[in-house]
Amino acid sequence: MSQLRAAAAGGLRRSGGRAAPPAEQSRKGASSRRGPPVPAPPPPQHLFSDTAEIEALRGSLLAWYDKCKRDLPWRTLAATEPDADRRAYAVWVSEVMLQQTQVATVIDYYNRWMQKWPTLQALAQASLEEVNELWAGLGYYSRGKRLQEAARKVVSQLAGRMPRTAEDLQKLLPGVGRYTAGAIASISYGQATGVVDGNVIRVLCRLRCIGADSSSPAVIDRLWDMANALVDRSRPGDFNQALMELGATVCVPKAPLCGECPVKQHCRARRRKLFGKPTLVPDVEDCGVGDCPLCPPAAEPWDSSLGVTNFPRKAAKKQPRVERTATCVLERRGCHGALEYLIVQRPSSGLLAGLWEFPSLPLAQGLQEEKQKEVLADHLQAWTGQPVATRGLRLIGEVIHIFSHIHQTYVVYSLALDRDVTLEPALSSSRWVTEEEFHASAVSTAMKKVLRS
Numbered sequence: 001m002s003q004l005r006a007a008a009a010g011g012l013r014r015s016g017g018r019a020a021p022p023a024e025q026s027r028k029g030a031s032s033r034r035g036p037p038v039p040a041p042p043p044p045q046h047l048f049s050d051t052a053e054i055e056a057l058r059g060s061l062l063a064w065y066d067k068c069k070r071d072l073p074w075r076t077l078a079a080t081e082p083d084a085d086r087r088a089y090a091v092w093v094s095e096v097m098l099q100q101t102q103v104a105t106v107i108d109y110y111n112r113w114m115q116k117w118p119t120l121q122a123l124a125q126a127s128l129e130e131v132n133e134l135w136a137g138l139g140y141y142s143r144g145k146r147l148q149e150a151a152r153k154v155v156s157q158l159a160g161r162m163p164r165t166a167e168d169l170q171k172l173l174p175g176v177g178r179y180t181a182g183a184i185a186s187i188s189y190g191q192a193t194g195v196v197d198g199n200v201i202r203v204l205c206r207l208r209c210i211g212a213d214s215s216s217p218a219v220i221d222r223l224w225d226m227a228n229a230l231v232d233r234s235r236p237g238d239f240n241q242a243l244m245e246l247g248a249t250v251c252v253p254k255a256p257l258c259g260e261c262p263v264k265q266h267c268r269a270r271r272r273k274l275f276g277k278p279t280l281v282p283d284v285e286d287c288g289v290g291d292c293p294l295c296p297p298a299a300e301p302w303d304s305s306l307g308v309t310n311f312p313r314k315a316a317k318k319q320p321r322v323e324r325t326a327t328c329v330l331e332r333r334g335c336h337g338a339l340e341y342l343i344v345q346r347p348s349s350g351l352l353a354g355l356w357e358f359p360s361l362p363l364a365q366g367l368q369e370e371k372q373k374e375v376l377a378d379h380l381q382a383w384t385g386q387p388v389a390t391r392g393l394r395l396i397g398e399v400i401h402i403f404s405h406i407h408q409t410y411v412v413y414s415l416a417l418d419r420d421v422t423l424e425p426a427l428s429s430s431r432w433v434t435e436e437e438f439h440a441s442a443v444s445t446a447m448k449k450v451l452r453s
Ligand code: SF4
Pocket: 203, 206, 207, 250, 251, 252, 256, 257, 258, 259, 261, 262, 263, 264, 267, 268, 269, 270, 308
């Protein structure tokens, strides 16, 4: 750990020698004689502690990036926009969209967003409805909402000026975490600060044979130290993007292209795969302490059939919650004869906040069809303002949609209403829409699936 901190400050020694611990570390060591024990630093095999190697890795990675990087609209903006606030905003939007979503999907959304709201000021003036409409289909809808809230804060409280360091971005902007702050600051302002996302975790864990649970705070802390130590001081934004690009296109999860990798000569997982155990490459015994915090757990040692994909490792994922929801496609003939559907707005907080959906309600487990129709009919009455007969409800089928933490089954019903049905006037959060208007509204992907069912 102390090596990494020293490396971040430019104080590394060569040949794997340990850098002198900074003063703060010495004080901690001294006080530990009276307080709780300070954890031992990780073995050097898991770190980058050789200045020459760091320089070589930076050079190889940046040269590869210059030659192979993908042409992406946010990269063009970051490279050509002279105004620092606009540049930071352009990077910020891309980073928020790219969280949990593939680059290929994001490009079109990004272009439309930047065309509609090219500045923070424009976004601050948009309505949440407009934001949700443009975001519809990208998933994790609260991201768009939070982005807009933060933009409003910059305009109203920070005089329209984006914070200029990663620390201030994280401190002052709601919804901006350590990763996003680091990405904006390094790419837009050239601050020499690292980033750690899923791609970086994979690359670093392979480069240094880190096999402990990569989602644990202890490992994540080490990876941040490592990213901060490695980041190129003169081209931090390009370096961070290069590391992420490597993880996205070469050091991919299942079948990494090690033969084409620009940093393969620095990769300990690859060496481990090529030469097996009797080499300089460390494994649990080589760490010497038996309980190395970064090695694979002793109960799950290196599996030679997996090769470099032994790394990274994660604790088993929590199973998603299982839920069933009854949803009803109410339809009527509108005044021009076109079919119209009733959609209602979800609450402004929680899952799918503020989005529109067909009237829906959660179902208790094991509820039979007749009972489902009864509770659904009661629920529909609240929207239509008149009794709904259960015999009119027709069961269409089931639609499954997986949210990040919920395995949702929509039990889909349909109900055809007479033309003269009017909505409960007290409920403004409901409206009739044609199919075209439905698709242009802020509706979730799950509801689009329901309409197709
Ligand atoms: Fe990843 Fe293979 Fe490159 Fe190592 S050599 S960083 S495992 S692609």
